[in-house]
Amino acid sequence: MKNVQKQKRANKSLPFFFRDEFKVSFVIIFISFALLITTFTFDIVPPILNRGIQPATFPKALLVLIIVMTLLIYYLATKNPWKVQKKLPKSFFLTLLSFFIFVVISKTLDFFLAISALSIFVSYYWGEKRIFYLLLVGIIFPVIVFVFFETILGLRFPPGIITNIYYS
Amino acid sequence: MDNLLLMMAPLFSSKLLLVLFFGTLFGLILGVLPGLGPTTGGALILPFTMTLDPLSAIVLLTSIYCAGTYGGAITAVLINTPGTPAAAATCLDGYPLAQKGEAGRALGMATVSSTVGGIFSVIILVFFAPILAQLAYEFGQPEYFALAIFGLTMLASIGEGSPIKNLIAGAFGILISTVGKDFMTSIDRFTFGINELTEGIGFIPVVVGLFAMSEMLTQSTLINQVFNRIALKAIKLPSKDDYKKTWKTILRSSGIGSFIGVLPAEGGTVASLIGYSEAKRFSKNPEEFGKGSIEGIAGAEAANNAATGGAMVPTLALGIPGSATTAVILTGLIIHGVRPGPDLFREQPDFLYGIFGAMLIANVLFFIFGFFGAKIFARITLVPNKILWPMIFAVSVCGTYSLNQSIIDVWIMLFFGVLGFFMRRYGFSVVPVIIGLILGELVEGTLRQSLVIFDGNWLMFFTRPIALTFFILSLIALAFPLIRAKKIKK
Secondary structure (H helix, E strand, O other), rough: OOOHHHHHHHHHHHHHHHOOHHHHHHHHHHHHHHHHHHOOOOOOOOOOOOOOOOOOHHHHHHHHHHHHHHHHHHHHHEEEEEEEEOOOOOHHHHHOOOOOHHHHHHHOHHHHHHHHHHHHHHHHHOOOOOHHHHHHHHHHHHHHHHHHHHOOOOOOOOOOOOHHHHHO | OHHHHHHHHHOOEEEHHHHHHHHHHHHHHHHHHOHHHHHHHHHHHOOOOOOOOOOOOOHHHHHHHHHHHHHHHHHHHHHHHOOOOHHHHHHHHHHHHHHOOHHHHHHHHHHHHHHHHHHHHHHHHHHHHHHHHHHHHOHHHHHHHHHHHHHHHHHHHOOOOOOOHHHHHHHHHHHOOOOOEOOOOOOOOEEEEEOOOOOOHHHHHHHHHHHHHHHHHHOOOOOOOOOOOOOOOOOOEEEEHHHHHHHHHHHHHHHHHHHHHHHOOOHHHHHHHHHHHHHHOOOOOOHHHHOOOOHHHHHHHHHHHHHHHHHHHHHHHOOOOOOHHHHHHHHHHHHOOOOHHHHHHHOHHHHHHHHHHHHHHHHHHHHHHHHHHHHHHHHHHOOOOHHHHHHHHHHHHHHHHHOOHHHHHHHHHHHHHHHHHHHHHHHOHHHHHOOOOHHHHHHHHHHHHHHHOOOOOHHHOOOOHHHHHHHHHHHHHHHHHHHHHHHHHH
C-alpha cells in the first residue's frame, strides 16, 4: 500500500506531459480524432437507400464517446494520479523487435523461416543457451507444427525460400 | 426425459468422449501454466476446431473451459501464482495451507469444491437457459439493442479495474467490428484502401493477439521471476471434519458463482472473489482466512467453477457472452455457423443438450484427472517460459494464418498483441474489447433496424417495457461503481 502511494507521489512530481495518464489519454484522443476525421470521408448513402442512419453515424458516435470518456479518465487522474509503471526491461524490447523481424522475414523471405528465426531469437534472449533446446524450439517444433497444419488441416503456407523447396 | 437422453449422448459417442478426454487434459495443462488458462488456450485451439463438426468443436472448447478453470488452483496452491485469474482468491489460503505441509489437503478441497461447483452450475444451465431462451422470444430489435448495452455496462461495472476504462475498451471493441463493408449499405468503413480489410477484422487474430501475444510480451518482462514451489506428495480427499466445515460454503459459493456467471461480466474471477469474501463473512473462524483456511479454498474454488455453467446461460440463450472464455466459445459457435439464441433451443436440442452433457462429464473427468494426476500436472509448471512461449508463438501464428490463409491476419494478430500489452499495462482490460467486438454487429444492427422501425425516433426505445427495463438496469450498473466507491470511502 505504502509502495503504491509512493509510486503515485512519484508520478505527481513529474511535469504533466510526462505522466502516464497524459500520454495514454493523448494517444487515445489523437487516434480517435484522426479516425473521426476519416469517418467524414465515408460515402454518403442517398436518402432513398438510407434507412435509419448513415453508415458513418455509428462509428462517429462511438469515437465521440471514446474521446469524452478518455477526457473523463484524464480529469479523474488529475485528482488521483496513476501509479508510475516500472521501466520495461531490455527483454521486452527485444521480443518486440523480434515481432518486427518476423514481419519483415515473413514478407520478404519465408514464413517458416520467420517463425524459426523468432523462436530462436526469443528463446536465446530469454536465457536459453543450450543448443539442443534452441534447435527444439527453433526447428523441430516449427517443423512439427508446419507438417501438422500442412497434412492434417490441408493448409498451404505462403511461398518462400524454404516452403518452395518443400512444395517442389 | 428426452432431454436427459440427449444429455447422455456424448457418453455413447466414442468421438465425443475422445474430444472430451483431450479437451479436459489440455484444459488442465493450460490452467496449470500461469499466463495461459482457458481463454488463451481456447483462442489458440479455435483454428484447429475447424476440422471438427460443430458439436465436437464446442465440446472441446467447453471441456477446456471447465478443466482450465479448475487447473488454475493447482498452481495457486503450489507456487502461490494463480494459473488463471479466477484462481487468484485460491492463493490467499491455498498457499499458506501448502506451506504448513498440507498441500494435498488444500488441493483435495479445491478439487472437490470445483467439481461440486461445476456440476451445480450445469444443473442451473440445464434449467435456466431454456427459460431465458423462451423469454428471448419476446425480444425484438430494440430489446436486443438494450440487452447488448446492458451486457456492456455490466462488464464495465462488475469487471475488474476502472469502469470507465472498461467502457472505453468495450467501445473500442465495437469500433473494430465496424471495420470493413457496412452490412446494410456495403459502404467501406476504415478500410484505408486495403482489400483484406473489406471483409472486416476477424475474431481469431484479435482474440489470439489480445490474449496470447500480449501475454507473451508480459512474460518477456518477467523472465527473471523465480517461483517458490512446494512439493506435492499426494492429493487427499477432504476429511469428514473438513466436509462438515465447508459444505455450506461450497453450496453458497456454487449459488453465487452460478449467479455471477449468468451476468455478463468477467465470470470466474469476480465470482471467486465474491465467493471467498462471502465464505469469510459467514465463517465461524474468519480470523483463519489468509492463513490457510480450508473454507477460503472451498469458497473461492466452488464459485469460480460454478461460474462456468452460469456464463454459458446467456451465451447459449441470448448470444451474449457471460465471461472472456465464453466469448471465445461464442466465437467458435459463430465460425461454425451456429447462431446462439432461442431458435437454437427449438431447432437443435440435440446439439445443445450434447453441450450440457459434455460439461457435466468434463466436471467428472477433471475430478478424476485432478485427483490422480495433480502431481504430474504440477510438474508442467517446471517447463521454462523460454521454451514454452516460442512454441506458443509458432502455434498462434500458424493457427491464425490457417483460418483465411492470410498473412495480413498474422500481422493483425501481432498488432493486437502489442496493443493488448499496453492496454493491460495501463489498466485497460482486454476482455471488454473481445466482448465489444462480438457484440458490435448486434449493437449496431439492432440500433439501426430499430431506428428504421421507429422512423428515426429515438424516444420510441423507451416505450418498449423490456427495452426500458434493460436501460434502467444499465443505468443502475453504471451507478454501481460510484455507490461502491462512496461506501468504501465511508
